[in-house]
Amino acid sequence: MQSNGFVIDLYWDEGRRVWSLCPVRIPRSASGPDVSASSTQIPSKSNISVSKVQLTPRAVNTWPTKLPDLLSNGSSPISDPLDLRQVSESVLSSASPTESVGTITTSAAAGNSPSQLNSSSPARPTAAVSPTNGLLEVGQYACTTSIDLPVIAAVLAEYLSSSQNTLEAAMTYLDLNLHVAATPLDTSPQSLNSSSLPASRELISSLLSVNLSSYLYTPTLLAADRLNLNSSWFTGSNDIQSVYFNTTGNVKGQLMTDNGWPSESLVELRHAYRLLASYGELDPQLNRYNFSGDESVIFPQNAFLNDRMIEYSENESINQGCFFDPSITSISGQNNSWAVSSQILLPDTYSGFDNTTIPSVSSLVSCGVSPLLNQTLLATTADMDAHPYQQVAYSSIWTWAQGEPRNVSSNETNSQNLRCAAMDASQNGRWHVADCSDRKYAACRVRNEPYVWRLSSNKGTYSTGAELCSNGQNFSVPYTALENSHLLSAIQARRSTSDDRDSTIWVNFNSLDTASCWVVGVNTACPYQSNTVDVNNRAVIVPTVAGILVIVITALTVFIKCAANRQNTKSKRRRRAGDGWDYEGVPS
Known part of the structure; x- marks a missing residue:
């Protein structure tokens, strides 16, 4: 199955009541009001190109602000205008070399005392606005308040909407690592009490479902499909490889499976599902999180990632961890569909060619293990230089x-x-x-x-x-x-x-x-x-048929007009016979 995978570290910031990307808590005065899941929504896209067949359209909510504008100005979709102005002014003023960098200080919010995380933590974390990039410097981290889980979901939904056609559609995996954001001087927060944990509207499933519910292939859908394969995966023409899972029959003669998965064409092309979400790493501080509230939408921990320990030899071949063994051909002994490894031997320099292969990556893939890139290559991020990352991607083909x-x-x-x-x-x-x-x-x-x-x-x-x-x-x-x-x-x-x-x-x-x-x-x-020849034939036939119809209609019009004129001429000749009066209209 063609797919894309993302591993995202989310941090529960109980003070702001958001799932953030920042490992530490950001003071509320630096972030403005809470970001509500119901507000981060995007416009629907339904453009169809000639060479693409559009998939079944999905209902997508409307978001009044374009994503590039939202992310570039550092604002939150529903932040209060006053707070937005205050944050923007702090960023602008701090960028001036003649002014000092302002420091935003806040006390712990009610019900959010640092003692709930660690009794020795200070009560006043600080956030300083950077004069160079406008990010909030909280402790050792540089963070932003404008990007959190709802925004990530909105960006992903826009991508899925724009690629919702048969040429670009691919399955996307989300592996979500859940953590608790610490205070700047305390990196090991303790378990949260019930009031500090996410409420039902703040659960991962609730936030993802705002924009992504129509794209998510969920555990509930999978369970329903597995109960009756005759009416789900085995209907019509399909390319599902049933040899990879067990099937049994029930009393009604219906086939069932307890470990099967549908094919890509069935999920993506027929039903237009494009997204799978699962838990990854889970901090013990979240042991009282309402996982049952997510179980109908989010797959269990590590459902799509099974870490595989790999050892390489000096020539970068794999000594340990390879699934391939020519003498073992049974699926149970040699198959793990979700095996991944971040243990990749990468070159110290870029070769200069994106389509050259990296031996360790190619060997890993040939062994039945998917490479998981979880590091910055050559001290350069992909937005600055994508070539090293493209080389890794090419090597995985x-x-x-x-x-x-x-x-x-x-x-x-x-x-x-x-x-x-x-x-x-x-x-x-x-x-x-x-x-x-x-x-x-x-x-x-x-x-x-x-x-x-x-x-x-x-x-x-x-x-x-x-x-x-x-x-x-x-x-x-x-x-x-x-x-x-x-x-x-x-x-x-x-x-x-x-x-x-x-x-x-x-x-x-x-x-x-x-x-x-x-x-x-x-x-x-x-x-x-459609076949190119058929398209060209239709392009010729349609105007030809239209031209013939125009000629026929024109000929009929001329024929009827001529027939009417002949009839009028005969009538006038009859009226003039016998030197009688020939009236036209009503006589006076």
Whole structure:
């Protein structure tokens, strides 16, 4: 499944009653009124481009302030105008070199005594406005009051709305680490009492649901789908890989599962769900948090992240923690869909090319472990220089080789045949575009097992791939990086015992129906857009038909007019016969 993941550290600031990004509490006088979840809402976007099919529109609330304006002026969506002016004036005045930096001092708010966190904490935390960037310097941290969980949810909702089409839609994971904000001089707050904990409207699920409820695929929806697969995941055409989960039947003959997940096409394209949220790290100070109030929306702790311990050798290959073992092909022994690791060996300098791979990242992915980047690269953030981060992202691609799938020019003699994918063992199992009429071995999946692969005995063109595979085998394509590693192992085993040193084989992936639209299956139609030829045909046929209709209508009009004129002429001739009077209109 194509996806994006974000790990967010949230800090409960009980004084301001907000989930903040600041590890320490910000005095109320520096932040203005509380930010309400019901106010942080964004406009709906429904633009449809010609090459994209818009997904089912979602109801999105209206937010009167544009996000870029909100984030650039450092204001809160519903902050009181007076407090906004006071904060802005503090920032502006502090930027002047002739004036000193002002310090905002506040006492603890009622019901928010520091003794509830730590009896030895001071009662007067301070927040100084930085003269350079306008951030609040609280203790050792530089924080802002304009960004909190509702704002993050609004930004995410705007992204989901703008990408809500079949070409850009991808699943997004939110892993939320929950902490308690400390006072500036106390970094280890104690457990909160019931009045200091978030109320129902301040729960994580409540704040996310304001803008994201229509995009969230929740535990409640998952449980309902699992109870009756016949009416959920197994309806219509789908590409779900049921081999990855257990199924049982109930007394009504309905299939059920206790560990299955739906396919990407089903969740994103058919139902337009785009977001999964779960808990990550949880501070013990929040042990009395109302987790039951979130359980219908937020998945349990570490539901989508399973940290994997990795050890590297001197040549950056993985000694420990790799799931890939060619001798073990059972799912239970070799599969962990949520395995991640932040133990990545990264270069000290940028190579200068975004599409070059980092060996440790590529090895990690080939082992069935997703890289989790949780550090600043080369002492530069991504907004200042995105190239090192792009290199990490490129290194995590396990399918296409560098420069693939290449843009085939229509001027090439065999451009119509360059529509099929082949795996190349000499490129560490990466794929490239090949001529569909070439003769190669086919990748055959045995008994629908994800990690058991064989190569066909004979070579053939891509269209004969299904015929090349033996009984009990299917012409197929790897769906995961770990499957790809097992198929690569099968190629290497064949080459080691065969005189044929051909390193490329067919995988069941093509763009035969529509250029640049890659699908699984020889006769599969592109689900994203209509065939280009059909579009061009319609573009010609529609104006032609319209022109013919105009000609027919014009001819009928002329014919009727001429017929009427002839009738009037005959009538006048009859009235003039016999030298009689010929009246027109009423006679006087």
